Amino acid sequence: MTSQDPMIRIVIVDDHPVFRIGMAALLDEIGDFQVVGLAADQAEARELVTLSRPDVVLMDLDLGGESGTETTRSILAESPGTGVLVITMFGDDEALFGALRAGARGYLVKGAEPEEIESAIRAIASGAVMLGPQVAPRAMEFLTNSRNARSGAFAELTDRERDVLELVARGHDNATIARMLVLTSKTVRNYVYAIFTKLDVNDRAALVAKARDAGVGSDSPAN
The missing domain is CATH 1.10.10.10 (Winged helix-like DNA-binding domain superfamily/Winged helix DNA-binding domain)
Incomplete structure (x- = not known):
C-alpha cells in the first residue's frame, strides 16, 4: 500500500460477537482496510451503513432469527453503491441464490482462508463479483x-x-x-x-x- 491508496471501508454484520471481533481484528491488520462498524442485527446494520457508507459489508445470513438476505436487500435499497459479501455457514442453493437475488456480489462459506476473504473484499470493492469455490x-x-x-x-x-x-x-x-x-x-x-x-x-x-x-x-x- 502507498499513501495514495484509498482505504476500503468495511462493516461486519454477524450475530456472533466472537466472529465479529475476530474478523475485525483480522481485517484491521491489512493496511488499506478500515473496519468502520460492527452490527449484530438488521436494525444496527441499516443504521451503520446509512451513517458510514462503507465500500463493503460482510453479511451473515442468519442474524439470530433475522434474515441476512432480507437485510442485504434492505441495505442495498438505501445504499446501492455498497457491495455485500456474504460469509455464512450455509452453502445450499436456497441460501446462495437468495443472497445473489437480493443483490450480494460475493459469497463465501465460513472457514474460508484469510487470503480468500481479502481477495473477495478487494474484488467487491472494485465492483466485481466473487464466489467461493464451494458455491461457484x-x-x-x-x-x-x-x-x-x-x-x-x-x-x-x-x-x-x-x-x-x-x-x-x-x-x-x-x-x-x-x-x-x-x-x-x-x-x-x-x-x-x-x-x-x-x-x-x-x-x-x-x-x-x-x-x-x-x-x-x-x-x-x-x-
Missing part, C-alpha cells in the same frame, strides 16, 4: 441453465417466469422459490399458474417433465 460451480450451472432457457425453448415466458421455471424444474417448492427469488409465496404461485397456461400443461409434474426435456433444471436441488 453451482452458481455458474444455474446461470447457464437460465441463459439456455432464455435463448432456446419457452421464448413466450418473461425473464422472471423463466427464473421460476428453472427452480420448479430443479424440484423446489413455491415457498423455497419465494425465498430464493425474494418474492412472496403468492407471487410465485401466480407465476407458476401463468407458466402452466403459456406452456399448456395442467400440473407441476407435467411442467417439470416439459422443462427437463428442453434441458432446463436437469439437476435436482442440493441437500
Whole structure:
C-alpha cells in the first residue's frame, strides 16, 4: 500500500460477537482496510451503513432469527453503491441464490482462508463479483441453465417466469422459490399458474417433465 491508496471501508454484520471481533481484528491488520462498524442485527446494520457508507459489508445470513438476505436487500435499497459479501455457514442453493437475488456480489462459506476473504473484499470493492469455490460451480450451472432457457425453448415466458421455471424444474417448492427469488409465496404461485397456461400443461409434474426435456433444471436441488 502507498499513501495514495484509498482505504476500503468495511462493516461486519454477524450475530456472533466472537466472529465479529475476530474478523475485525483480522481485517484491521491489512493496511488499506478500515473496519468502520460492527452490527449484530438488521436494525444496527441499516443504521451503520446509512451513517458510514462503507465500500463493503460482510453479511451473515442468519442474524439470530433475522434474515441476512432480507437485510442485504434492505441495505442495498438505501445504499446501492455498497457491495455485500456474504460469509455464512450455509452453502445450499436456497441460501446462495437468495443472497445473489437480493443483490450480494460475493459469497463465501465460513472457514474460508484469510487470503480468500481479502481477495473477495478487494474484488467487491472494485465492483466485481466473487464466489467461493464451494458455491461457484453451482452458481455458474444455474446461470447457464437460465441463459439456455432464455435463448432456446419457452421464448413466450418473461425473464422472471423463466427464473421460476428453472427452480420448479430443479424440484423446489413455491415457498423455497419465494425465498430464493425474494418474492412472496403468492407471487410465485401466480407465476407458476401463468407458466402452466403459456406452456399448456395442467400440473407441476407435467411442467417439470416439459422443462427437463428442453434441458432446463436437469439437476435436482442440493441437500
